Structures are given as C-alpha cells and as structure tokens.
Amino acid sequence: MASSTILLPGETVPHSQLPESKKGTLTLGPNLRHLPQAPPASISILPTSSGLLQSDAKKIALWLDTPHARYAPSVGDLVVAQVHHSSTETYHVMLTPQTPYALLGQLAFEGANKKTRPKLEAGDSVYARVKAAGRGEDVEIECVSPNSGKADGMGPLKGGTVFNVSPAFARRLMMGPGKGGFVVLEELGEKLKFEVAVGRNGRVWVESGSVRATVAVGRLLVGCDEGGWGVEEQRREVRRAVREV
Amino acid sequence: MSPSLALHPLVRADGSATFTSNLYTVLAAANGPVEVSRRDELPEEAAIEVNIRPSSGVGGPRERWMESVITSLLRSLLLVHLHPRMLVQVTLQITAEPSIKLKRGVADVALLPTLANAAFAALVDGGLPLERTMVAALAVVREGEVVVEPTEKDLVGCQSVHAMAYSMKGEMLLTESTGRFDLELWEDVSERLRETTMAAMAKAGEDEGMEGGAEKGEPWLRHALKENVVKANAWREGG
Numbered sequence: 089m090a091s092s093t094i095l096l097p098g099e100t101v102p103h104s105q106l107p108e109s110k111k112g113t114l115t116l117g118p119n120l121r122h123l124p125q126a127p128p129a130s131i132s133i134l135p136t137s138s139g140l141l142q143s144d145a146k147k148i149a150l151w152l153d154t155p156h157a158r159y160a161p162s163v164g165d166l167v168v169a170q171v172h173h174s175s176t177e178t179y180h181v182m183l184t185p186q187t188p189y190a191l192l193g194q195l196a197f198e199g200a201n202k203k204t205r206p207k208l209e210a211g212d213s214v215y216a217r218v219k220a221a222g223r224g225e226d227v228e229i230e231c232v233s234p235n236s237g238k239a240d241g242m243g244p245l246k247g248g249t250v251f252n253v254s255p256a257f258a259r260r261l262m263m264g265p266g267k268g269g270f271v272v273l274e275e276l277g278e279k280l281k282f283e284v285a286v287g288r289n290g291r292v293w294v295e296s297g298s299v300r301a302t303v304a305v306g307r308l309l310v311g312c313d314e315g316g317w318g319v320e321e322q323r324r325e326v327r328r329a330v331r332e333v
Numbered sequence: 334m335s336p337s338l339a340l341h342p343l344v345r346a347d348g349s350a351t352f353t354s355n356l357y358t359v360l361a362a363a364n365g366p367v368e369v370s371r372r373d374e375l376p377e378e379a380a381i382e383v384n385i386r387p388s389s390g391v392g393g394p395r396e397r398w399m400e401s402v403i404t405s406l407l408r409s410l411l412l413v414h415l416h417p418r419m420l421v422q423v424t425l426q427i428t429a430e431p432s433i434k435l436k437r438g439v440a441d442v443a444l445l446p447t448l449a450n451a452a453f454a455a456l457v458d459g460g461l462p463l464e465r466t467m468v469a470a471l472a473v474v475r476e477g478e479v480v481v482e483p484t485e486k487d488l489v490g491c492q493s494v495h496a497m498a499y500s501m502k503g504e505m506l507l508t509e510s511t512g513r514f515d516l517e518l519w520e521d522v523s524e525r526l527r528e529t530t531m532a533a534m535a536k537a538g539e540d541e542g543m544e545g546g547a548e549k550g551e552p553w554l555r556h557a558l559k560e561n562v563v564k565a566n567a568w569r570e571g572g
Binding site for chain 2: 094096097098099119121136137138139140153154155156157158185186187188224256260268269270314316318
C-alpha cells in the first residue's frame with residue numbers, strides 16, 4: 089500500500105508499480121485506463137486525473153484516488169438521497185445536484201405493500217442502497233437488503249439535518265471507527281448522544297434530539313473535511329464544541 | 334517569476350482553481366458530469382460549456398470568442414466519450430488584470446494562457462477524465478527579441494503576441510497570435526514556448542539533467558498538483 093507515486097493525467101504508470109499477478113489479470117479501478125492498441129510488449133496504463141496511485145496486492149487491483157470528483161453511483165453503495173417528487177410507483181430522488189434523478193420504488197422498503205408503504209414528501213431524506221447503476225440508464229436505489237428483505241438500517245430518515253462533505257471524506261468516514269485517521273465521531277460519542285448516516289454521495293445525516301448538538305456535530309464534520317484536521321486538532325475541536333453545547 | 338496556482342478555493346464546485354500569471358488572475362470552477370439541456374445534448378460525447386466573466390461588466394463578443402477557443406482546447410484534453418449526453422461546465426472569472434490599458438486584440442490573446450491554465454487545473458481538481466496534461470504560456474516579440482511570460486510593460490508597444498499550449502508529450506494544442514510576424518519568427522517563438530511549458534510539467538530530478546532546466550523555470554504545475562494530492566492524502570500517514 090505504501091506507494092507514493094503521484095501521477096499527472098496522461099503519464100504512463102511505471103512498470104514497477106504494477107502488482108504481480110499469477111493469473112495474468114489486473115483489475116483497473118477509477119481514474120485509470122488501458123490503451124489496448126499500444127504495442128503488446130508494453131503495458132500502457134494511463135491515469136485520467138492527478139492523484140496518488142493505490143494498489144492492492146491481494147486483489148491485484150490498481151486505482152487512483154481523486155478527492156473532489158463528483159460521486160458516480162455504483163451498485164451496493166449506501167447513499168443519503170433526498171426526495172424530489174413522486175410518481176405513481178416511484179419516488180424521484182436526488183443523489184447529487186444537477187444530475188438526473190435516481191428512482192426509488194414506492195414498495196422498495198422493508199415489509200412495504202400497497203397499504204403500508206411509507207409516505208414520503210418532497211424534501212424528505214432516505215438512507216438507501218444503490219440497486220442498479222449503469223451507463224446510459226437510470227440509477228435505481230432501494231431501502232431493503234436484497235438478500236434478507238430487511239431494512240438493515242436503511243429507510244426514511246426522520247428529523248435531523250443533512251450536511252454536505254466531499255465524496256473522499258465520506259468514503260473515509262465509511263471505513264469505520266478507528267480507521268481513516270478520523271476520531272471526531274468516537275470522541276463526540278462519549279459526550280453527546282446522536283445518530284449519523286453517512287452516504288457515499290458526500291452527504292451526512294445527523295440527528296441528536298437538540299438542534300444545538302446536531303449543528304455542532306455537522307459543523308465538526310464539515311470543518312474536518314474542509315480544514316483537513318489531524319487527529320490532535322480533531323480532539324481539540326471536539327472539546328471546544330462540547331463546551332459550547 | 335513563476336506563475337502561482339491554488340487548487341480547490343471553492344467548496345461547492347466539483348473542481349476549482351485560482352491561477353495567477355504575470356498579468357492576470359483567473360478563478361475557475363468546473364462542474365461535471367452534470368445534466369445537459371436537450372438542445373446542447375450530444376449523443377456520443379459530453380458537451381463542454383465555458384463561461385467567461387470579465388472583471389467588470391458583462392461579457393460580449395470578445396468573451397464569446399475566447400470561450401470558443403477555450404472550449405475547443407478543452408475538447409482536446411477531456412475524454413468526452415466517457416460521459417455521453419452529459420455536460421462539463423467551466424466558469425472562468427477574471428479577478429485581476431493589468432492596470433494599464435492594452436490594445437483589445439493584444440489583451441484578448443494575452444488573457445488566453447491564463448484562462449487555459451486555470452480551466453485545466455479546475456478540471457484536474459474536479460477529477461474529470463483527462464487525456465493529457467497541458468500548460469499554456471504567453472510570449473511577445475519586442476524589438477526583435479522574444480520575451481516569454483511578459484510583464485505589463487513588455488506588452489505595450491510589442492510587435493506581436495503569441496499564446497500557445499503544449500501537452501506533456503510536446504504536442505501543440507493551441508496557438509493564437511496577433512500582430513506583425515513571419516513564419517520564421519513564429520517558429521522561433523513556438524520553440525521557446527515549448528521549452529517553457531515542458532519545464533512547467535517536468536519531473537523532479539529529470540529537469541536538471543535536461544538541457545539546463547533551472548533557467549527554463551521550475552515545474553510549477555507538477556509542484557502544485559503534487560501538493561494538492563499530498564494534502565488530500567495526509568490522513569493516510571497518521572492513520
């Protein structure tokens with residue numbers, strides 16, 4: 089993992105950075121492309137953006153991370169979506185601004201049937217999973233797990249507020265507690281009672297009973313994203329925020 | 334003086350950059366891929382929309398012309414086929430310009446490299462798929478001498494102004510000139526600008542070995558982009 093190759097768009101990925109593969113296959117992730125028409129002797133992999141080259145030796149995968157790029161839906165991602173309007177069988181929801189609306193089936197909730205389906209209004213938020221996302225087709229999301237038919241924490245988000253963060257920060261938050269060099273939520277959890285739902289699309293929903301605490305949590309998240317705080321700075325800001333609440 | 338580039342000054346845009354050259358400062362914001370109106374939709378590739386906002390007043394025919402030049406430049410940089418029926422929107426706001434009054438034709442060409450560099454940096458910051466890295470630069474011919482990256486004073490009473498952009502492989506992507514010059518002079522200018530722009534993208538360590546890199550200027554573009562990436566990945570070290 090500890091590669092420090094920073095590439096610019098159109099530079100060739102150095103041969104030494106390609107992970108060794110027994111099967112002879114290599115998986116290319118975001119922001120890399122392969123030029124098949126290049127002479128077969130040389131593997132020509134070009135980055136399409138500037139970033140740090142990441143590789144996974146186990147999965148034989150190679151990708152490039154971009155911090156601010158617009159969220160591109162892929163199947164299985166958990167997202168925080170906002171309902172824009174509803175039609176007879178679907179809700180039209182917004183994942184990112186200025187992109188076509190994603191579709192959420194009115195019956196794609198746990199235990200929902202025609203009589204018991206949740207009634208969502210324009211502006212309501214839902215925590216959902218991307219069900220289908222392909223090139224040139226509508227994005228579909230759902231609020232039930234496809235295996236168990238259970239909600240698994242997904243569904244309408246009642247109360248609270250949604251905060252916008254960068255997609256890279258949202259990915260970092262989703263790594264789980266103790267990873268990604270992020271301690272704000274754990275530190276805050278010792279002092280305050282609150283609930284968060286992190287969406288890969290760069291939206292974080294926060295709810296904590298009181299408006300003051302909700303805003304404090306949200307502001308810490310946004311501040312950490314925009315300010316790039318280190319662990320010590322995060323602890324200091326959390327202490328300050330807790331004093332003010 | 335080497336130009337300065339700051340990435341991501343705007344929080345709400347997908348990608349943004351502030352670029353300052355000897356003459357101008359431009360704030361660029363890039364959004365994309367976003368939904369496109371039916372009228373501008375292209376079935377097999379992304380549409381590109383460039384908006385230029387002058388430092389005062391509203392844009393006119395000059396801005397429209399510059400927009401068309403920058404649009405065609407960006408089309409050669411972006412992998413437009415990856416986002417069919419979508420739009421890439423670039424807004425360029427001029428925030429500082431020379432204090433002395435320049436001839437309009439000269440001013441238009443002199444502004445192009447700054448616009449191009451700012452737009453490119455915003456696209457990189459926004460993570461839009463790019464085919465190549467490029468740098469644009471300006472040169473003037475004054476009393477028979479080629480001056481690369483001229484100052485305000487060099488622009489007054491110059492014979493010709495040349496704006497050019499080169500990719501990392503040395504391909505010419507943009508050339509706009511105005512004034513009196515012949516082909517021989519233009520070739521001389523293009524060679525000088527090629528060296529300058531290549532130096533801005535040169536790899537560290539390589540550039541001492543290559544034809545005395547130090548006098549051609551430091552690799553400012555590589556430095557700025559690298560710094561941005563290091564900043565974004567700083568948490569990996571600590572965690």
